[in-house]
Amino acid sequence: VVVVLSVIYFRALSGKNVHDMHGYAPAAVSVGLESQYALVYAVAAGLAAWESGRLKADGVWRLAPARSRLRIAAGALVPVWVLAWLTLLWPVVAWLVRVGSAPTAGCLPLLAMPLVVTVAYSVIGFTVGAVVNRYLAAPILIGVVWYAVAASWSFSTHMWTRDVLGQYPSELAYGELPEPVSLLTHVLFVGGLGAGVLVWAVARLPWLPRVALGVAVVLAGTLPARALADGWGADTPLSEGNVTVRCTGAAPSVCLPAISADRAPEVRREYAEVVADFRQTGVTVRAPRTITDSILSGSSGTPSSATVWRLPVTGTADGTRLRFSLARLAVMPRCAAPRMTQTQRIALWIGEVTGTQGLARAREREEAFTPAQQASLRTSSSRVTAVRKLSAHRQSRWYTDTLRAACSASPEMSG
């Protein structure tokens, strides 16, 4: 069952695009693990309950102990761990092979977390199996653990559950690594539960202090984990840009990840052409301090600023598209909520000035849904055609006026 479900899971995931990972090992690891967490934890808890029930049925606990009871329990759990860990790790290996990358040191914390959490779930299962009939305990634990872990991903009311049940909740994008604290919460929560039941099961105390001690240990693990995760919502802490970045030149300096470092001259050339195109129409582009690849901001999509331009370089083979991105970064309005009509006209004008008309028009067409928006787009197009026939001086004045209108708060139409 484990093997069959793993294969289904893995085949289901294999449609994902390997190229988007750009050989980044932690991304491969996170996708490989993603399909396995719930199944592996369920199996670890269920099998541990089964084994524990078997020891009880065989009367092992009634025998005079030659070995310590913890060692006997661990001996029964080792095969469970090995099976669970193999189930957890084989898709990771498969993904690393597909991506063509060796695991890096950055992958290790993300790999270690589920290995530890597996042990914690097996301890919980073992203790349950020692108390409850194993034929009841095993299927119920499998169902409950599997559903809880798998569903934690989509609970919208208690978002913290996704950060504590052992399932790292997001796929890492290029350059992203989990913050250690976001892995610690899983270990604390499930580990706290496991340690609590372990203390309850082995402590040589009267029942009341034993229960109290167990509950205290459980709370000592789960409460801090919950408190840590409570404020995160859907944004589990990540660090971005954990790859080698090479910067070349100055004013602007072009900073690209090592995988695209050879494209720095191309970016610089397109930048120079864009600046020259705008100078011909009388518009001076203010140079940024840095031009960088937006892939370095991972999935968070940190916006560009006047001093740092971020544009997709890796994965964009087309020079025209680079120029289109650079041209927009150069002269599009930067205010918080620019007015739509003016923004559209500037965008179409940028296309005409820099020879990226096709991309500019396609983009505006995609954004015009309603008949009214489509009519407005036609007006804008004819208006921009007229503007392009003006002298450089008047075009630059039109641009300045339109930019001001786009960013003004009062409703003002500018020709």
Added chain:
Amino acid sequence: VDWWFKARRLNTVLPAVLAVFTLLLLLLRDSATALPSLVPAFSGSVPMALLLPVPVCAGVLVCLDSRLHEAEETSVRSPLPLDLALVTGTVAAVGLLAAVVESFAPSRAADEAARNTAFLLGLALVTRPWVGMRATLPPVAWVMAVAVAGYHLGHPLAWTVIARPPSDPPAALGAGVALLLGLGAQCLPDLGGRFRTKENV
């Protein structure tokens, strides 16, 4: 009947699992969660209530497994008809409890509880002569398989049976057939499942 009743632990195990079933049916009702979509097209919102028959099936198997070997193998009257009655009676009890819950807290989960229990119990019993008490695991494996691959564009596929709407005739038929096959498997001799020597499972 008297010793059979106690030997099968019908006075403890079965009421316990049925009580848990009723309580959870009341609590969960139709709560459903979208489980992590594997292929987006094959994901669906999976009701928690699909798991409800799992403890009931396990409970019935525990009851059937709990026996007095010497007395049962030498008795004049075979306990087999009683065992078959235990299985059908459990499904009937689930249906009755679900109907009671339905009467003051209507939910789709209650409508389909008896059908799903019949199907999963049949599934467990069919495998039992071969795998013994490991037969408590096929029901939960079935629910997992349904969650992973049982939906297409949000609609449950026909083979899932338990995820289909309560009024779906093929699903009801499937559940009935599964239960009958399960009852039939009860009449088979031990086929390597060693379910008479539970110590070895």
